[in-house]
Amino acid sequence: MARWTLARKRLRFVAEGLVNRIAAGEVIERPASVIKELVENSIDAGASRIDIIMREGGRTLMTVTDNGCGMSREELSLSIERHATSKLPDDNLTQINTLGFRGEALPSIASVSRMEITSRSLDSEDAWKIIIEGGLAAEPLPASIKNGTRVEIRDLFYATPARLKFLKTVRTEFNLAADVIRKLAMANPEIAFTFSDGERTSIRLNVAQGDFLKTKLARLADVMGQELAIHIRFAIGQGWTEDELLETMLHLSGYIGVPSVRGAMLVAKRVFAEMKEESSE
Secondary structure, three states, X not given: OOOOOOOOOOOOXXXXXXXXXXXXXXXXXXXXXXXXXXXXXXXHOOOOEEEEEEEHHHOOEEEEEEOOOOOOHHHHHHOOOOOOOOOOOOOOOOOOOOOOOOOOHHHHHHHOOEEEEEEEOOOOOXXXXXXXXXXXXXXXXXXXXXXXXXXXXXXXXXXXXXXXXXXXOHHHHHHHHHHHHHHHHHHOOOOEEEEEOOOOEEEEEOOOOXXXXXXXXXXXXXXXXXXXXXXXXXXXXXXXXXXXXXXXXXXXXXXXXXXXXXXXXXXXXXXXXXXHHXXXX
C-alpha cells in the first residue's frame, strides 16, 4: 500500500506586497471602505472642505480632495509604508484623538489598486505626487496643487480580481459610500462636503455656522431634512437640556441610518394619529 509522506515546510517571512494584500482584505471590503478611510484621513488632517468623486460605483475611479495640512515630499513617501503614521507623536495609545492611527489604510488600498497621491504642506511652496501600482511606488515627482491632498484611486481590486464579483451594482455601491459620507458629515459640521459621480452632485453640505449646538442642528437639518430639525427645536421648547439633546443626536448618528430617521418620524406621526382616533372612539 502506498504511503503519503508530508514534505517539511519551513517557516519564512511573507513578501511585503502579499502582506499588504492580506491586510487589504481586512481593511478594504468595498469602495465605501476606501472612501471612509480617505475621508477620515482628510478630517484628521484638519480639512475644512472635502470633495469626493466616485465613478462606476468606485470600480474605475475614486478621488478625495481636501484642504488639510498636506504632506512634504518625505512624508508622501512614508505615507504608503505600513504602520507609518503622524497620529501617534509620542507613541501613547491611551490618548488617541484621531479617527485613525495604525498607518494601514493607504498601503492596504495601494496594494489592490492604482493610486496617485498629490500633496502640498501648509509650510511649503512645492507640491509633490507619488504613483503606486499594486503596492509598488515610484519616486515622488513635482506637481501642482493648492494646499492639501488629493488621493486618486483607479481600478480598485485589479490586483485581486476575485474581489470584484462580491461588489453590488453601481447604484448600490454609490449609495453605500454616500451613507458613509453622511454619517461623517453629521459628526463634523465644521467641514464642507461634496460627493458626486463626476457629473451630478448628490451631496453638497456647506460649513454650518454658529455655536456648537446650532452647528449640529444645522448639519442634521442639511443631512436629514428640515423635518428632524423641527422636531429637535420642538424638543428644546419642551424643556430638553443640551446634554439630553446631544446624547439623542449621538444615538441617532450611531445607531440609525439616515433614511430610517425620517421614516421613523413619519411612522411616529401616523401612530400618534391612530392613537388619538382610538381614544376618541
